[in-house]
Amino acid sequence: MENLWRAATGQDPNPDDYKGIEFWAGPERAGWLTKQGDYIKSWRRRWFILKQGKLLWFKDPASVNRGSTPRGVVSVGDCLTVKGAEDIVNKAFAFELSTRDSTMYFVADTEKEKEDWINSIGRSIVQHSRSVTDSEVVDYDSKSR
Numbered sequence: 669m670e671n672l673w674r675a676a677t678g679q680d681p682n683p684d685d686y687k688g689i690e691f692w693a694g695p696e697r698a699g700w701l702t703k704q705g706d707y708i709k710s711w712r713r714r715w716f717i718l719k720q721g722k723l724l725w726f727k728d729p730a731s732v733n734r735g736s737t738p739r740g741v742v743s744v745g746d747c748l749t750v751k752g753a754e755d756i757v758n759k760a761f762a763f764e765l766s767t768r769d770s771t772m773y774f775v776a777d778t779e780k781e782k783e784d785w786i787n788s789i790g791r792s793i794v795q796h797s798r799s800v801t802d803s804e805v806v807d808y809d810s811k812s813r
Contacts, residue, residue: 681741686722692733695719697788702775704757711775714739718788721745721796723765742772745796750789752782765789 697718702711703725714725715732724738746767753764753773761782762775776782 681738683737685741685743686724686738689720689722689724690734691717691719691722691724691738692736696792697785698729699781699785700777701725701785704773706770706772716774716785718744718792721792723789723792742767743796744789744792747789747793750786750793752786 695717697716699716700713701716702713703716704711714727715729717724717726717732721744723742723744725740726732726736726738742765747765748768749764749766751764753762754760756762756764757773757775759775761777761779762773763782763786765772765774774785776785
């Protein structure tokens with residue numbers, strides 16, 4: 669039933685969002701987090717994988733294989749911040765991940781897991797954020813006057 673709802677509402681991620689990422693093998697970080705829903709604000713426990721600049725989530729670790737479809741995908745290169753959010757959602761070990769368009773909330777099982785996820789996602793944001801290219805750098809000293 670839930671799969672029908674997801675398909676009907678277009679909640680399944682676009683395959684282009686995770687194309688070429690072998691999420692089923694050798695993740696940078698993987699583990700359980702509880703995520704607040706995007707539309708229905710209930711909390712659901714999901715299996716998360718961080719790999720190659722993508723944060724993907726699945727129903728459980730048994731559902732992660734070569735042919736599986738993630739329940740969601742976020743490109744960390746699009747993320748602006750990752751930080752604690754206990755005061756916002758009123759839950760221990762909570763953190764948030766913000767993009768220009770939205771903020772997602774997660775709850776880890778322990779303080780250490782929360783800090784580990786924040787650190788891993790933060791490193792990934794830095795590694796995969798859009799860097800300034802040479803063509804965007806203006807050298808005002810070399811410009812003719």
